[in-house]
Amino acid sequence: DAGVIQSPRHEVTEMGQEVTLRCKPISGHDYLFWYRQTMMRGLELLIYFNNNVPIDDSGMPEDRFSAKMPNASFSTLKIQPSEPRDSAVYFCASRTAEDRFAHNEQFFGPGTRLTVL
Amino acid sequence: GESVGLHLPTLSVQEGDNSIINCAYSNSASDYFIWYKQESGKGPQFIIDIRSNMDKRQGQRVTVLLNKTVKHLSLQIAATQPGDSAVYFCAEKVRGGNTPLVFGKGTRLSVIA
Numbered sequence: 001d002a003g004v005i006q007s008p009r010h011e012v013t014e015m016g017q018e019v020t021l022r023c024k025p026i027s028g029h030d031y032l033f034w035y036r037q038t039m040m041r042g043l044e045l046l047i048y049f050n051n052n053v054p055i056d057d058s059g060m061p062e063d064r065f066s067a068k069m070p071n072a073s074f075s076t077l078k079i080q081p082s083e084p085r086d087s088a089v090y091f092c093a094s095r096t097a098e099d100r101f102a103h104n105e106q107f108f109g110p111g112t113r114l115t116v117l
Numbered sequence: 118g119e120s121v122g123l124h125l126p127t128l129s130v131q132e133g134d135n136s137i138i139n140c141a142y143s144n145s146a147s148d149y150f151i152w153y154k155q156e157s158g159k160g161p162q163f164i165i166d167i168r169s170n171m172d173k174r175q176g177q178r179v180t181v182l183l184n185k186t187v188k189h190l191s192l193q194i195a196a197t198q199p200g201d202s203a204v205y206f207c208a209e210k211v212r213g214g215n216t217p218l219v220f221g222k223g224t225r226l227s228v229i230a
Binding site (some may be wrong): 004033042043045048050055056091093098104105106107108109110111 | 149151153159160161162163166206210212215217218219220222223
């Protein structure tokens with residue numbers, strides 16, 4: 001299994017530009033999570049999906065951020081327009097539904113390092 | 118702009134010694150816990166998990182201890198190696214439903230060769 005795949009790995013853009021981050025979860029996983037990691041705030045949960053449906057987007061900072069999951073194998077996180085304070089590493093993670101032993105391991109992707117100039 | 122970064126607790130350990138990383142969790146209803154390791158430039162990686170009906174679980178060179186009375190979790194690493202240098206996060210979850218993992222702020226482990 002290739003694990004969670006994210007693209008691009010690095011993105012440098014100018015303020016005001018649209019940024020789209022992509023994620024392919026592990027096949028068969030029911031949950032997909034988007035996180036943001038910064039030195040200031042640590043690891044923050046932005047939004048997560050269950051069976052392609054957004055469950056909780058309360059962590060999304062503002063309306064400039066949006067996320068979609070059109071099918072079980074693909075999700076996007078879009079920032080429009082981007083601002084320098086959006087600079088961070090964005091992680092996607094996925095997991096299965098709880099099994100009867102309640103293992104809930106989330107598998108993280110390698111992250112996308114976003115720099116907004 | 119940013120003025121103050123997140124000051125992670127740092128633990129410095131001599132190579133070969135045992136390491137103990139502590140975590141206080143917040144939700145008394147949490148009944149599932151995970152330790153993650155994050156190396157520089159990588160995503161967090163699963164180390165070990167424990168359910169609330171246990172107070173100890175062992176893996177390869179790692180042991181997790183859970184004290185529900187004081188809401189405390191610890192990760193013990195035996196014979197710490199340079200490759201163990203990373204940031205370690207504990208995460209908690211309320212079992213069932215759609216509840217996500219809640220991550221702590223992390224502890225940086227620095228192994229001195």
